[in-house]
Amino acid sequence: MASSRFALDTILKTSLMYFILLRVGVVCRTDAHECFRTCEWPPNPMICRYEFTVEWYYSMSTSCFDCPYNMTDCTRPHCIPINGVPRGIVTINRQFPGPSIQVCEFDTIEVKVNNEMINEESITIHWHGIHQRGTPYMDGVPLVTQCHIPYRSSFTYRFQAETFGTHFWHAHGMARSNGAVGSLVIRQAAPAEIHNRLYDYDLQEHVIIMQDWVNQLMIDRFTRIVYGDLELAPDSMLINGKGRYREFIDESSNQSVYTPREVFHVQRGNTYRFRTISNNLMDCLVEVSIDHHNLTIIASDGAPLQPVEAGAYGMSSGERFDFILDASAEIGKYWMRIKGRDCHGFEELALLVYEGAADQPDPPEVEQPYPSEVIVNPFNRKSSEYVKNIIDLSAAVNGTEQVPVPEADETHYMVLELELINNNDYNHPMYNPAFGVKGDLSTYKGVPSPQINRVSFKYPSSPLLTQYQDLSDFEMCSTESVLAYHQERCKNEHCVCTQVLHVELGKVVEIVLVDQGNFRNAHAMHIHGYRFQVVAQDTLGEETTLEEVKRLDRAGNITRRTHNVPHKDTVAPLSGGYVIVRFVADNPGWWLFHCHVSFHFTAGMTMVIRVGSDKDLPPVPRNFPRCGGDWHQDDIGSNVPIKPAPTPNSASYNGRYPMLSLAVAGCAVSTMIVMLA
Secondary structure (H helix, E strand, O other), X not given: OHHHHHHHHHHHHHHHHHHHHHHHOOOOOOOOOOOOOOOOOOOOOOEEEEEEEEEEEEXXXXXXXXXXXXXXXXXXXXXXXXXXXXXXXXXXXXXXXXXXXXXXXXXXXXXXXXXXXXXXXXXXXXXXXXXXXXXXXXXXXXXXXXXXXXXXXXXXXXXXXXOOXXXXXXXXXXXXXXXXXXXXXXEOOOOOOOOHHHOOEOOHHHEEEEEEEOOOOHHHHHHHHHHOOOOOOOOEEEEOXXXXXXXXXXXXXXXXXXXXXXXXXXXXXXXXXXXXXXXXXXXXXXXXXXXXXXXXXEEEOOEEEEEEEEOEEEEOOOOEEEEEEEOOOOOOEEEEEEEEOOOOOOEEEEXXXXXXXXXXXXXXXXOOOOOOOOEEOOOOOOOOOOEEOHHHOOEXXXXXXXXXXXXXXXXXXXXXXXXXXXXXXXXXXXXXXXXXXXXXXXXXXXXXXXXEOOEEEOOOOOOHHHHHHHOOHHHEEEHHHHHHHXXXXXXXXXXXXXXXXXXOOOOEEEEEEEEOOOOXXXXXEEEOOOOEEEEEEEEOOOOOOHHHHHHHHXXXXXXXXXXXXXEEOEEOOOOOEEEEEEEEOOOOEEEEEEEOOHHHHHHOOEEEEEEOOHHHOOOOOOOOOOOOOOXXXXXXXXXXXXXXXXXXXXXXXXXXXXXXXXXXXXXXXXXXXXXXX
16 A cells, blocks of 8 residues: 555656646657756756658558557657658658757757668758858758768768757758758747747747648659649648648548647646748748637747737748747637648648647637738738738847848849740750740740749859869859849840859848749748848839839839848748848858749759858868769779770671761750750
8 A cells, every 4th residue: 555655656746747847848748858958047058969860761651550540550659640641751760840959049959960861862951040150061051061961871960059049950952842851949048038028838849840741752743843734732731740631431430530630738828939930842831820819929030029919920931930829718729720822722720729628629620710910921912001021020129229230231133033934954945945936925835944133053063162162163153244244145045053142251231132023922032141131021013123123222212121120031022022131241151042942942043142252261170071073084094994896797787887876976966056055
């Protein structure tokens, strides 16, 4: 009896301790990393080590046993149901989303990435939102800041957690679209966190990755887009990797069953900080809301904002928004909704469950009106009383302080567009031209080319940051030369190069991003190495031109904000309009600047901003990998004998070889003509 009382007492004390730790945000799951803790002031930094094993895996694998007929099976180790559709996926440690990194400001993050992708693909990991000051070699962009990590090799990233806020990590390439993604949160100690007093809890399980999803490997969808039909819509949406798409029929009950949705728990009377991340892949900006609850927006892309209460908010690919949920509704269950606003008809739900409501039935899925009419960062809507675009928000400051925006030293205009032009990659001018009649839009049947300044980006043959001297001048082009000399030529020809904007260290750089509105897509432009300040944003109508925006600007008809301007690292100009961003170029390196939509990025809506020169860079890490370039066998000194080609005899000749040689020569000539044209 005494031993039973002791066991019961131990269980109660353990449960009470776990509950207390959960309440203060120290532990939320049994798999919590030691670096997930209450951040201290003054800081007590830790070295936070992780190991990522990247491999190909399969959703709805045999590890899922009887999922979803038996819902318990859906949570088995190595079971990744996603939306019920089996397909190959790229996983980190057999998880999707991958492991969440949650640390404190000033910690050191160290991640060993092991590439075990059995088809011998290479990979890199980018730390989206981390500025990598002093560690540009850790940014994770192949052929810009490092070499790819080859199959059966590893690379250890090491950098300081200086860029506080909500971020994420992802493969920099198509593997992101196949599942290689996870959250990265850098928390601050209470005295440093400007919004600390506005909420009670900031829990690990309230970090959310939202995205669209396609039910096939992304390379299949990409090649379908460029060589088949222009299908840019996703198949479904996911919340923390979970959703419903495939219907299963339970034969015992003849009822429909589905894979599980995500569930979030709250207790009535408390306030919670939710951190949301958009890993959207296709042209699909999402709109986020929770039935019967307003959301208080307090941060975007890690940077704090003056709180704004809204009924919903939008996120384009790469953006992050933090909001406070006041759990003051009646005890019950409520739907969190993500809806596709530029891919209509797509929606996914997750349950918000109040303590005490677990046994209640799920609410009807019918759409509910937003409690507040205010919407933040919507898709392609002009600012108004109820529409708050990024330019209408303000950076959070202490008290009534007015923080000025530095004056620009230089301004660069850039056009983001899907250009209607023949493309040697997928609208070959000779064999599959984009136009039935050149210049006649009514005969266009091709795939638009994603470009910046009418140039599609081509990666260099070696990493820019470490092997710039190995590169040929013919690979590179500068933004200045493109705008000054090549615009007319590139209107009629598909221009491809490694486009670089050179910026002096310490200059205040202003960039005017223009979306001419030809396709009404959201081009979510993400900058590496920086946050910029959004000083102006507007739409001028269904369509506009670079020349019109320049004319308005020269006439003084574009007003720039000058104080308490919001900071972002990902922003989209409104279709038929512009967004103007400004940053102090004080972080030397080669920094990618690109659209975060998977197809746009892969097909060329990318460029590089080079800040400073080689002498401004920190030393290259010892034994840093090198790669790239062209290699050919040097006959001089080679010990491999070259055998002469056999002379055909009359029996095997039959006149066929001259015909074959002529055909090959003819093919070579045709190719040369196309290249020279």
